[in-house]
Amino acid sequence: MPLALLLPLVTACGGTAGADGSKTVTVTVGYQSKTINTVTAGTLLRSLGYFEEELAARGKKDGKTYKVKWQDYATGAPITAQMTAGKIDIGSMGDFPLLINAARGKQLGQPTRLVSVTGYNLRGGLNTVVTAPGSHLRSLADLRGRKVSTSVGSAADGTLVRALKKAGIDPEKGISKLNQQPSVGASALTGGSVDALSQFVAWPGQLAYEGKAKALYDGADLNLPTFHGVTVREKFAEERGGVLDDFLRAQRRATDYLRKRPVAAAESVAEETGLPAEAVYLYNGAHGIATFDPALRPELIAALKKDVPILKAAKLVGDVDVDSFVDPEPLKRATHTPAYPKAGAAKSELWLKGQDSTRTFDSPKQLLKALKGAEVRAAYVPDALTGTLWFADRAVWVTDGSDLRAFVTPSHAKTYVERHAGARVVSYADALGLAS
The missing domain is CATH 3.40.190.10 (Periplasmic binding protein-like II)
Structure with missing residues (x-):
């Protein structure tokens, strides 16, 4: 003993x-x-x-x-x-x-x-870099020379370091990194003392939901679990x-x-x-x-x-x-039990007020149609490039012919538009109108 x-x-x-x-x-x-x-x-x-x-x-x-x-x-x-x-x-x-x-x-x-x-998350989507809602930053490359808050030694910091290197930015000299607790970094972002925040679940989603941040970089871009x-x-x-x-x-x-x-x-x-x-x-x-x-x-x-x-x-x-x-x-x-089956492709999902279950849809457009006149608690859509789920009203929307696609970040939407002639970015309100 x-x-x-x-x-x-x-x-x-x-x-x-x-x-x-x-x-x-x-x-x-x-x-x-x-x-x-x-x-x-x-x-x-x-x-x-x-x-x-x-x-x-x-x-x-x-x-x-x-x-x-x-x-x-x-x-x-x-x-x-x-x-x-x-x-x-x-x-x-x-x-x-x-x-x-x-x-x-x-x-x-x-x-x-x-x-x-x-x-x-097999692609790395649990970590996200976010910036202020009114920020003019559009991609990770825009962080060069900027102040970024993260928690050194955390998974979110690891994502930031890898992502910056991939973007050709020295993670130590290319940005001004502030080592902060998640809550301190969140306050710094909303207070305007840092330009971006790299954090782990659930901080990016919480700040986005509350209208205090928008996604700048989806960790799933690294495609590393x-x-x-x-x-x-x-x-x-x-x-x-x-x-x-x-x-x-x-x-x-x-x-x-x-x-x-x-x-x-x-x-x-x-x-x-x-x-x-x-x-x-x-x-x-x-x-x-x-x-x-x-x-x-x-x-x-x-x-x-x-x-x-x-x-x-x-x-x-x-x-x-x-x-x-x-x-x-x-x-x-x-x-004595085997692993669960791996998760399949994410689907659009709707959570209505007063409901203890959700509805799923095969496409973001079908979800948007269902929002009309509904008492919505939350609506979620997968990123068309990475599959990362995001809030429908916080996503970047693109119309492509009769299709509507959602993206976590502006850079994802830009990538899609550049690859598809005729596709263009639209507001959430316009996406709702086009869906109906």
């Missing part, structure tokens, strides 16, 4: 006070409530109580009392700091922070393992393997719930976080930007290996042995 479980005073991970200390086990889970790509291992899981249910069943068998201590953070960095200090047992974070988690854990003698995925996952302290996994199994079973149950009841899940997450349910659904909905599946898919692990050089160049990590960090055995042992 680990020393922490024998101490008579309360400790952060697995201790208790009183004579029955050895019979009470406290599991500390670090999560990011507003990083809604992690909800099946955080916000939604907590609200559903599935982990506590699994632990209660374990307690009936072994006579112990299990308690869960949930700790909420804005980013993955403080979760890693607490894990390497032995104060958090299980945590969830994005792909770039996961690599830092692996590196810091090994460096500080608290090695960690990646044991499951929460949500992913991005994801969030669950990491565990190696010592905890070895000493409390059954508890880890319970967590992974609970995560699978929460994933099932989200996939079967996406509207209810979005409402639940919105209530817990204060985020607009419409923004949550943009990512976590039936055709949302994120696909939820705990499976450690090979393409995700391959993408993780490609992230290492980006972090090394930023001097945030040295070499990271991804293969030894990734541990698929606990998930196999705990769930």
Whole structure:
């Protein structure tokens, strides 16, 4: 039995006070409530109580009392700091922070393992660069010499670095990068002190929904998977393997719930976080930007290996042995279930007021027709180039003959128009008129 479980005073991970200390086990889970790509291992899981249910069943068998201590953070960095200090047992974070988690854990003698995925997007659409609604910036190339806010070491920063390089801009010298927490960067954008914000889910969608930002760059342009996952302290996994199994079973149950009841899940997450349910659904909905599946898919692990050089160049990590960090055995042992089918092509989707389900359409034009006279809560359309879902009234619309197509960014619309003679950009209001 680990020393922490024998101490008579309360400790952060697995201790208790009183004579029955050895019979009470406290599991500390670090999560990011507003990083809604992690909800099946955080916000939604907590609200559903599935982990506590699994632990209660374990307690009936072994006579112990299990308690869960949930700790909420804005980013993955403080979760890693607490894990390497032995104060958090299980945590969830994005792909770039996961690599830092692996590196810091090994460096500080608290090695960690990646044991499951929460949500992913195979093209990278979870990260977006946004600018102010009235900005004259039209493409990533326009960021040269501008002030850009991001969280260094995050997946969003990784997207920014890769995208700038692809655009021929030095990510260190070509822009003025401000390292800020997501909420600080969002305030900086709305306050006009930065020209753009590169952030992860759900900040870009939330700001766009609230009319405080418009998309400048869709991370899906990189066509490189991005994801969030669950990491565990190696010592905890070895000493409390059954508890880890319970967590992974609970995560699978929460994933099932989200996939079967996406509207209810979005409402639940919105209530817990204060985020607009419409923004949550943009990512976590039936055709949302994120696909939820705990499976450690090979393409995700391959993408993780490609992230290492980006972090090394930023001097945030040295070499990271991804293969030894990734541990698929606990998930196999705990769930005995195969991966979900990969997500199909996104469809246009309509969420009406007062409804607990949505309607899907085969084309954006059909969606626009359905909006006439309807009491709309939110309408979503996939980008015609990348498939990234976006709000219909925030998208860039193009008419091409009798067709209407939607795009997340002005640069996508420009690319399409240049390739199709007669196509032209129109306003959302004009698109509605043309559809009817």
